[in-house]
Amino acid sequence: MYPDNSLMEKGGRRKENIFRRIIGFYWTGFKSMTVGKTLWIIILIKIFILFFVLRLFFFKNDLAPYKTPAEKSGHVIENLVEGVKTE
Amino acid sequence: MILTSLVEASRLQFALTAMFHWIFVPLTLGLGFIVAFMETKYYLSGNEFWKKTAKFWMRIFGINFAVGVATGLILEFEFGTNWSNYSWFVGDIFGAPLAIEGIFAFFLEATFFAVMFFGWDKVSKRFHLTATWLTAIGANLSAVWILIANSWMQYPVGMEFNPETARSEMTDFWAVVFSPMAMNKLFHTATSAFMLSSVVVMGISAWFLLKGRETEFAKKSMKIAAVFGLVSTLLVAYSGDGSAYQVGKHQPMKLAAMEGLYDSEPGTPLVAVGILNPEKTVYDQREAMLFQISIPQGLSLLANRRLDSFVPGINDIIKGGYTYIDNEGKQAIAPSFEDRVARGKIAIEALADFNRARQTGDTEQMEQDRRVLKENFEHFGYGYFSQPSDMVPPVGLTFYSFRIMVMLGGYFLLFFAAALYLLCRDKKGKKDFGSVRWFLYLSIVSIPLVYICSQAGWIVAEVGRQPWTIQNLLPVQTAVSGVSASSVYTTLVIFFVLFTTLLIAELKIMFSQIKKGPDGIK
Numbered sequence: 029m030y031p032d033n034s035l036m037e038k039g040g041r042r043k044e045n046i047f048r049r050i051i052g053f054y055w056t057g058f059k060s061m062t063v064g065k066t067l068w069i070i071i072l073i074k075i076f077i078l079f080f081v082l083r084l085f086f087f088k089n090d091l092a093p094y095k096t097p098a099e100k101s102g103h104v105i106e107n108l109v110e111g112v113k114t115e
Numbered sequence: 116m117i118l119t120s121l122v123e124a125s126r127l128q129f130a131l132t133a134m135f136h137w138i139f140v141p142l143t144l145g146l147g148f149i150v151a152f153m154e155t156k157y158y159l160s161g162n163e164f165w166k167k168t169a170k171f172w173m174r175i176f177g178i179n180f181a182v183g184v185a186t187g188l189i190l191e192f193e194f195g196t197n198w199s200n201y202s203w204f205v206g207d208i209f210g211a212p213l214a215i216e217g218i219f220a221f222f223l224e225a226t227f228f229a230v231m232f233f234g235w236d237k238v239s240k241r242f243h244l245t246a247t248w249l250t251a252i253g254a255n256l257s258a259v260w261i262l263i264a265n266s267w268m269q270y271p272v273g274m275e276f277n278p279e280t281a282r283s284e285m286t287d288f289w290a291v292v293f294s295p296m297a298m299n300k301l302f303h304t305a306t307s308a309f310m311l312s313s314v315v316v317m318g319i320s321a322w323f324l325l326k327g328r329e330t331e332f333a334k335k336s337m338k339i340a341a342v343f344g345l346v347s348t349l350l351v352a353y354s355g356d357g358s359a360y361q362v363g364k365h366q367p368m369k370l371a372a373m374e375g376l377y378d379s380e381p382g383t384p385l386v387a388v389g390i391l392n393p394e395k396t397v398y399d400q401r402e403a404m405l406f407q408i409s410i411p412q413g414l415s416l417l418a419n420r421r422l423d424s425f426v427p428g429i430n431d432i433i434k435g436g437y438t439y440i441d442n443e444g445k446q447a448i449a450p451s452f453e454d455r456v457a458r459g460k461i462a463i464e465a466l467a468d469f470n471r472a473r474q475t476g477d478t479e480q481m482e483q484d485r486r487v488l489k490e491n492f493e494h495f496g497y498g499y500f501s502q503p504s505d506m507v508p509p510v511g512l513t514f515y516s517f518r519i520m521v522m523l524g525g526y527f528l529l530f531f532a533a534a535l536y537l538l539c540r541d542k543k544g545k546k547d548f549g550s551v552r553w554f555l556y557l558s559i560v561s562i563p564l565v566y567i568c569s570q571a572g573w574i575v576a577e578v579g580r581q582p583w584t585i586q587n588l589l590p591v592q593t594a595v596s597g598v599s600a601s602s603v604y605t606t607l608v609i610f611f612v613l614f615t616t617l618l619i620a621e622l623k624i625m626f627s628q629i630k631k632g633p634d635g636i637k
Binding site: 053054056057058060063064066067068070071074075077078079082089090091097100101102104105107108109111 | 199617
């Protein structure tokens with residue numbers, strides 16, 4: 029059986045799938061990062077604190093107790109008509 | 116009192132996040148294009164010098180880009196946590212531009228950002244250059260959609276409020292996108308970001324020249340930055356004039372605050388330099404200014420394009436009764452504060468009645484209430500006010516921020532013109548640019564000044580439009596989430612510590628990369 033030439037590069041090496049090449053491109057890029065790694069660490073720590081810790085311990089989602097869009101809009105209308113009630 | 120405290124805390128927190136975000140963003144908007152110019156030079160000439168130069172500035176771009184993305188995410192997070200009524204009320208109007216920004220512009224820049232950084236020697240020169248240009252364009256497209264959303268808040272067009280859902284529904288997408296307020300704002304903001312980036316490139320390059328390092332790199336970078344900066348600053352002035360005209364048409368109270376103008380007359384002067392009377396309040400008889408140098412009829416020309424026209428002051432807007440051109444281009448009589456409040460209360464009452472009628476299934480009453488609400492909706496937000504001072508923004512902060520922005524803008528025009536003159540003399544062999552040390556020091560000092568100028572611009576735009584989150588429709592006290600003020604203050608402190616730490620970390624990374632110079636970039 030003959031090999032499928034469309035999958036071969038000039039040197040006889042097998043062509044990589046386009047998705048593999050893209051993943052490889054990013055993988056090599058991220059691996060070779062120096063400054064970028066420090067930046068990513070800073071960004072991830074910050075996002076974790078902001079999105080997880082603060083949300084969990086400090087803020088309640090004001091509209092979360094209301095399940096349906098109608099209930100949510102009812103709550104907002106109440107605020108618009110009677111004013112915002114603070115905790 | 117508790118609500119006031121909550122509103123103040125929430126505003127302070129949002130302002131803090133937005134100001135930190137705006138430290139990083141403007142540099143990426145302009146630096147992306149500067150890098151793209153440099154890489155184009157490399158592509159056309161094949162000269163490795165330009166590749167090295169582009170790579171150095173690309174790294175500065177990358178550091179800012181990464182940190183800017185993180186702070187931008189937090190801003191969107193705060194819409195939900197601190198401003199839930201507002202987020203619900205703006206509905207799809209705000210959602211559509213932000214979604215387009217997220218799906219289209221952000222993914223465009225994020226995709227090509229990777230090629231730009233990881234793709235040297237892995238993709239063809241042409242493809243890499245395309246990726247660099249697309250990253251620069253994508254960063255600016257992101258800003259376009261955010262600014263369209265912001266402009267809509269200052270001049271809400273192309274929408275209709277649905278009392279059943281309590282949401283604003285978009286009736287005309289193109290009216291939102293191409294509103295004159297949006298066009299001017301995005302042109303003014305983008306060009307000011309280009310100006311900022313040019314000053315940063317000038318300042319960093321000047322540091323190299325003062326150190327006697329990378330002379331060719333520094334001079335050529337400065338040349339590109341000076342040309343880009345001068346053109347941008349001229350465009351900033353042009354679009355600033357357009358922005359002021361739009362503010363005069365749609366946000367007269369903001370313009371009055373920008374000028375510290377209380378009681379006006381036809382042929383209104385423009386205050387060039389002035390000191391506000393800190394004792395002055397609405398309706399008292401004190402002089403508004405302790406000292407001023409004014410341009411006769413300047414404000415009339417700026418706001419109405421006519422020297423003898425009337426530009427209302429704060430007290431005039433409260434009193435009403437003057438003629439103005441409305442949004443449909445017709446002459447109209449301005450309503451007084453009391454008229455607006457009365458109509459606002461009618462609109463709020465109609466919303467309450469509509470809601471009650473809906474619960475009982477009284478469709479006839481619902482239609483009647485819907486009609487009353489629609490007739491009075493343009494004054495909806497005034498129904499929450501009890502005294503005239505409620506509709507007046509902080510005058511001092513708006514007035515001085517406006518003057519700082521304009522004066523520094525004028526300074527940067529001279530700065531770039533001087534830089535080009537000195538660089539031309541250097542090219543002709545008359546005087547080495549690197550020996551003009553006073554200008555090099557001035558270039559470094561100009562870096563913090565350009566950031567002050569840029570932040571002052573946002574203070575004018577956002578503080579000047581207080582007390583509104585959406586002009587005439589939703590004041591801050593109704594837009595805020597019903598969370599506890601202490602929670603917001605606690606997170607405000609945490610945010611401040613975090614942001615400051617992040618800024619220090621970013622500056623440290625940036626300085627270490629600058630010190631390495633273009634030869635230190637692999």
